[in-house]
Structure formats: structure tokens, C-alpha cells
Amino acid sequence: MAPSIAGIAAMQRHAGNAATIELLERGARLRSLNSPLQRCGATKCSDGCNGGSDDRADEQSDERGVGATAQRLVDPLLGQGLDAGRLPGSAAAHPPLLDVVQIYDRMPPDHKRDTIRALTRGQQLVWVTLWLARRDDATWHTIIETVSTEARTYAVRSLMTARRMNEPRGPWGAYGVLNGLSDTDQLAVLNQLGEPERRILQQGLATAPIDRIRLERQLAQVDPDVVPSIRPVSFPLAWVADELPPRTLTAAGPSAYMASQGAHAVGPTNASSGMRMIRTRYWSAMIPSPRAIELQRILNELPQDLAPWLETRLAETPPGTAPTFRWVSKNIGAMDRPFTVAELQSIPALVKKFNADRNSLTPAEATLLSRTVSLHVDSIDVVRGGSPWVSWSVPPRKGQPEPVTWSGDRKFRVRATFNANDVLDNTRASAANTLSPADSGFVAGVNPDEAEYLATAESNARVLTVEPLRTSVKGELVAGSTAWMARNATQLRWAGRGMIIVSFAISGYRIATADEVKRAHVIGEEAGGQLFGLAGAVLAGAACVGFGIATGGVGLLLCGMAGGLLGGMAGSAVGGSAVDQLGRPTAPNDPFGLVTPGGPGGQELVGDGAAGDWAVLAGPPETLTY
Numbered sequence: 001m002a003p004s005i006a007g008i009a010a011m012q013r014h015a016g017n018a019a020t021i022e023l024l025e026r027g028a029r030l031r032s033l034n035s036p037l038q039r040c041g042a043t044k045c046s047d048g049c050n051g052g053s054d055d056r057a058d059e060q061s062d063e064r065g066v067g068a069t070a071q072r073l074v075d076p077l078l079g080q081g082l083d084a085g086r087l088p089g090s091a092a093a094h095p096p097l098l099d100v101v102q103i104y105d106r107m108p109p110d111h112k113r114d115t116i117r118a119l120t121r122g123q124q125l126v127w128v129t130l131w132l133a134r135r136d137d138a139t140w141h142t143i144i145e146t147v148s149t150e151a152r153t154y155a156v157r158s159l160m161t162a163r164r165m166n167e168p169r170g171p172w173g174a175y176g177v178l179n180g181l182s183d184t185d186q187l188a189v190l191n192q193l194g195e196p197e198r199r200i201l202q203q204g205l206a207t208a209p210i211d212r213i214r215l216e217r218q219l220a221q222v223d224p225d226v227v228p229s230i231r232p233v234s235f236p237l238a239w240v241a242d243e244l245p246p247r248t249l250t251a252a253g254p255s256a257y258m259a260s261q262g263a264h265a266v267g268p269t270n271a272s273s274g275m276r277m278i279r280t281r282y283w284s285a286m287i288p289s290p291r292a293i294e295l296q297r298i299l300n301e302l303p304q305d306l307a308p309w310l311e312t313r314l315a316e317t318p319p320g321t322a323p324t325f326r327w328v329s330k331n332i333g334a335m336d337r338p339f340t341v342a343e344l345q346s347i348p349a350l351v352k353k354f355n356a357d358r359n360s361l362t363p364a365e366a367t368l369l370s371r372t373v374s375l376h377v378d379s380i381d382v383v384r385g386g387s388p389w390v391s392w393s394v395p396p397r398k399g400q401p402e403p404v405t406w407s408g409d410r411k412f413r414v415r416a417t418f419n420a421n422d423v424l425d426n427t428r429a430s431a432a433n434t435l436s437p438a439d440s441g442f443v444a445g446v447n448p449d450e451a452e453y454l455a456t457a458e459s460n461a462r463v464l465t466v467e468p469l470r471t472s473v474k475g476e477l478v479a480g481s482t483a484w485m486a487r488n489a490t491q492l493r494w495a496g497r498g499m500i501i502v503s504f505a506i507s508g509y510r511i512a513t514a515d516e517v518k519r520a521h522v523i524g525e526e527a528g529g530q531l532f533g534l535a536g537a538v539l540a541g542a543a544c545v546g547f548g549i550a551t552g553g554v555g556l557l558l559c560g561m562a563g564g565l566l567g568g569m570a571g572s573a574v575g576g577s578a579v580d581q582l583g584r585p586t587a588p589n590d591p592f593g594l595v596t597p598g599g600p601g602g603q604e605l606v607g608d609g610a611a612g613d614w615a616v617l618a619g620p621p622e623t624l625t626y
Contacts, residue, residue, distance in 0.1 A: 074118040075111060078103055082123045087130060100130070104139075116146040124151040132158055132171055140171050144180060152177065152185065153192040160197060165204055174201070179210035183218065190222045198222060243529070243572055246510075249503035250533035251564020255557050256496030257286055258541045262466040262486035263412060265551040266302040274546025276303065278538060285417060285462040286497070292417035294464070295392035295453055298410040302466065306390065306414070308457050310344055313386040326385025327375075343368055347388040348422075348456040355421040358430065373426065373454065392416075392423070394451040413469050415489070416461040424454040465489035468552075481553030504530065521576050528575020529568045536567020 081100040086093040093099035098106075107115060119127060124147045131140055132155065144152060159165070159174040167173040178186055178201075190198060198219055205212045258264075258277070267273040276282055281303070299305035304312070313325035323329070327339050350369050353360050361369065375382050376389040383389075395415060455461065467486040468478040485492060507526035514522040540563020544550040550559050 075103070075107060075115045076118070078107075078115050078127075079119050079123050082119070082126050100127075112142055113146050116143060119147075121148065121150065124148060125154055127151075128155050129158070141180070144171075144177055149185065149188045149192065152181070153189045156189055157193065157197065160200060166208060175204070175208040175210045175215075178215060183214070186215070187218050187221060190218055240569070243525075243569055246503050246506045246526075247529055247533055247565055247568030247572065248561075249499045249506070250530055250568050251537050251561050253496045253500030253503065254286075254534055254537040255541065255560030255564060256492045256499065257283070258537075258560050259485045259553065259557040260465055260489040260492035260496070261463065261552075262489065263468040263482055263552045264466070264545045264556065265548075266412060266466055268301065270548045270551070271546050273551070274542045274544075277542040277545060281460075282463070284460070285464050285493070288497075289417060289419065289462070291420050292462070293420045293423065293453075294395060294415060294417050295423070295455075296395045296413055296415045297390070297392045298413050298469065300411045302412070302414065302463070306416075306461055306463075308388050308390050308455075309384055310386050310388040311457050314341070323386075326382070327388075328386065330385075339372070344372070344386070344388045345457075347372060351424050351454075351456055352421055354424070369424075373424070376454065377426075377452075388456060389424075389454045390456070392418075392453045392455055394427075394453070396451075409469070411469060413467040415464045415467070417464060418453075418455060418461060422455065422460065426452040426454050464493070481555075482551075485553055485557075500534075503533075520579050524575035524577075524579030525572040526575070528571035528573075528578070530571070532571020532574070533564045533568030536571075537561070537564030539563060540567075 078100055081098075081103055084092050086097060086099045088099045088101050090099070104112065104115075116124070116127065128143065128147060128151050131143055134140075144155065147155075155171065156174045156177050159171060159177065164171075165173045165175055167176060171177060172180070178189065181189065193201075202216070202219055205216060208215075261282075264273050264277065267276060297306075310327070313327075314323065317323045317325075323341055327344060328341055330338055347369065350361065350365055353365075354369065372388060376387045376391070465486045468480075468482055470478050507530060511519065511522050511526055537560040541556055541560040543563075544556060544559035550556045
């Protein structure tokens, strides 16, 4: 026997369903009052309620009491509210009538599922549409588990239409809805979607925070043409072939420069030699200087032997103590007093001033410059005492002997360029290196035999190449590819510069001729390829030297090429992918800014791109008629 309205009101009051009580008291009528109320049986309904279970079960549950019966009852007021359009904020939901969300919120948890199952097809679609615009994990979870397959498909299609593919909260996006379904329910929804819609789902799987393997397997069951059952692992040969030429040129530029530098095991340890290669001074000769003068010097260690002894002695002086090295603590030669540190440190500025205008020095400045030059040339012991000068010489022409013949054997011959204003020409007499009549007791500081130029601490030598020597007096080089590349350093440097220019020209051409839609992606690829390619070559060369794998010649050239090529390939892939991620549009109505597949700068879609596959979702996913 069907319960009376008073009985239903008593049960609803016992369950705390205030919304239903209010509507009952205001004359709202229940559907089919003279027939048993609808509810679902123990099994899950997929397409609404079919009227449930057997009469015996109804009789047994009625005996358990009014409270238990109330939890099993379907509240028809939710469906009536949807039919009347009492949605939140609508005119039909004016007080004292409650809107459908307020009615639903006042239902007991177990009552909610039965009520949703009892909704008609059209009511379920309206209910799903309402909650697609809200953020409520618990309610959405209950809804999507309870509604029919048609309503679930409608939810997925609606989210895809809005490009809401991934969301951290309910409705969780199209992927989240599918991921929360059982295998059977998920497959049922996929079967109702069209082939272009399944293709869109497949294309975005790479960034979907879900069980991708399961969804891919399900897609393959529905449409093997969209997702092959066994996905072959294919190497991107076309992409590699396209990237190889420009990345090779990028890698070859710095590699050729490193090879032109000759020997690299020039420091006290391999590690220090490797660290020298990542400093800007090592790469300073990569850009040619129009006013440079090329000089050479034989030495045992870099960069220490490039600096004047003055720098070494000052570095050895503990902070806060007075220097005690020879040039500042003792009378040198016929001088009546030692030099001061300030006087010695003023030499670089005096050199620049003298080279700019030979008549610009005051008598005191000319005397200071003249005395330091004379003492520097006097003997090696005096030089080691703290000289502000470093001796260099003009490289001999082919077939001529080396200019320095007095020195013992050294390990390396360094060729470097200097700004002409930063060095003092000591091959001819001038006011800077000859003495005034009052100083006739000094040895003249002119040294034409050794073709000597004097550099200072601020000369900023740009090392061109380091030649490994067998005998420094005869200038014989150690045999091998390192010596060959040192002899041909100029050609190698220009070849490296040319390859870098060509690689940048290719990058510019590829960007200029790229399709407008893909231009941002190409810019990312080229920028990443150039940056990572140059850095990869430099770091690989430094690592090979630092670990003693290759310290010059062909070995170092191949190290740089390998590092630059791998770095360029990786940089191109990373750069293109990064631009794609930045260029993807965020989903509408999604305050969390998560990515969706497709769109400008995003993943390329099959067919006509964003205007192709997504076009099937451009309109309303389904007409809300019932």
C-alpha cells in the first residue's frame, strides 16, 4: 500500500529533508501518489530507474522502520524543480521556494543517488549541465557515478567543447571524468563519442594526469585506427635529418676555435686547464679586433705566466701588511729609493697615455717609465722581484730564427693579440725607454734584438693559440694533430666563425619561411638549438680537457662536436616544446590555467588542425529537449 502524503512528510522530517517538507506544506504535489515510489534496486542503473526490486524486498524494508524507509525513497521534488527551471539565480527560484541545488543539499547522502537515478533523461542532462559550471568534488563524484551513459557522454563532450581537458577539481575535465569511470562505463562512453573526438582524446594523452595506459587501451578497443593496439616505437628520422645540418654547423664553430687554441694541458692540473676554457678570456679572440697586434711569448704555465710578476707578488702579500718584494723594498740598480706600489700600478695608464701622444708625459712620468723599462731588461732576477712588465716579441716570418735565443727550454709558445695602445714598443729608442742625461749611469732599455714589446697587467692578452714546444730556442713543435692545428690556427678560427654565421643564417631563414601558425614553434627550436649547441660544445670540450680525455688536436675537436651536436638536438626539442606549452590557450571557465590539447602553438591536430577535429565540437554538444 502506498504511503500517504502525511506519512511521506513524517519520513522526510525524520530524515531532516527540510526542503521537501517546505514544498509539501506549500501544496507541492508528488508524482503518482497512489503508486509505490520509484527507487533503484541493489544493482546499479545506467539509464535512470526502472522501478527497482521485488515486492518482498519492499515489505521487508518497510518493517525496519520509518527512518530506513526514508533513506530509500526517491525525492521527486528535484525532478519537479528541474522541470520548473528552479535553477540557482533564476526567476523561478524566488523565495520561499528553494532552487534545485538547495533541495539537493538537504537530502541525506544515500537518498541523493536514488533521486539522481530516478531523474528522466532530460532532467539528468540539465542536472549535469548545472554542475559542469560548479566546483564541487563530492557532488560531481556522486553525479557522474550515478547518471546514465548518455549523461556521462554529454558531460565529456561538453567539457571537450569548452577545451576543459584537465582540471584539479570537479568536474576534473574530460580526462578526469573518463578516468573516474570503471572499465565498462568508460568503454561505453568512448563508444558513444565520434572518431574525431576520440582522436582529440588520444592527442592530449601525453599531458593528461590520468591513467594514460588504461585510457589508451580502451581507445584502441573502440577504434584501432585512432590508437593501434600495439604502438610501434619509431625513431624520428625525418626530424633528425632536418635538424642535423644546422646543429652540426653550430657545434663545429666553437669546436674549431678550441682546436685552433692548440695545447690545453697548460695549467698545474687538468681540472684548472678545463676551468680556463669556460672563462670569457679564453673566448675573447673569437671576435677579431681590427687594431690588434700579434705577439708571442714562450712560457711554462697559463694563465700565470701571462701576468707581470708585480701581480704575483701583490697576490702573495697578506692583506693588511706592507709589500716586501724587491721592487718596493730595496734600491734597485742606481736608484736612490725603491718604487712605491702606486707608482708601479700607474704604469698601464702611462703606457696608454704615451701611445696616444708621445709628448704628453711629464718629465717625472717619462723618468718613471724609462727606469722601469731599463730595470726590467737588466736581468731575470730583477724581473722576478716584482716587475710591472711582461716581455713579448714579434713572431718571426717563415724561415727566420726565433727572436729570443737566450732562454732555456719552455713547454709552450703562446701567440696572442693586443690592442696596439696597450703595449710599449721596445724595439726602438723613445722617451719611454731611453734615459735622460742625468741618468746616464743606467743601462739603456732598448731591446731591438728580441723584437720586444712590453705588456702590462691591463693589456688583456687575447690568446690565439698555444703551441707545444720540443725546443723553444729553435721553435720546434711537438709532432701531432695539436701542433698541426696550432700552425693552422688562423684558418681554423675563421672556419669556425664562418660556420657559426652560416648556422645563424639558416636559423633565420627557417624562421622567416615558417608557416605563421608554426613560427613560434620554429623560433623556440632554433633558439634552443643554437644556445644548447654552443653551450654543449664548450662544456664537452672543457670536460674532455678537465678529465684528461683529450687536451688538443683531433680528439678535442671531436669532443666539442659530439657535445655541441647532442646539445643542439636536445635544445631544439626542448625549445620547441617550451614554446608549445607557453602558447597553449587555457581552458574557458578554468581559473587554474591548466593546459588543453590543440589550439595555436599547441599540439598539431590531425586533418585541418584546430579548425578540423575540434570543429565537430564547435556547437552545443546536445539539444536539451526531453
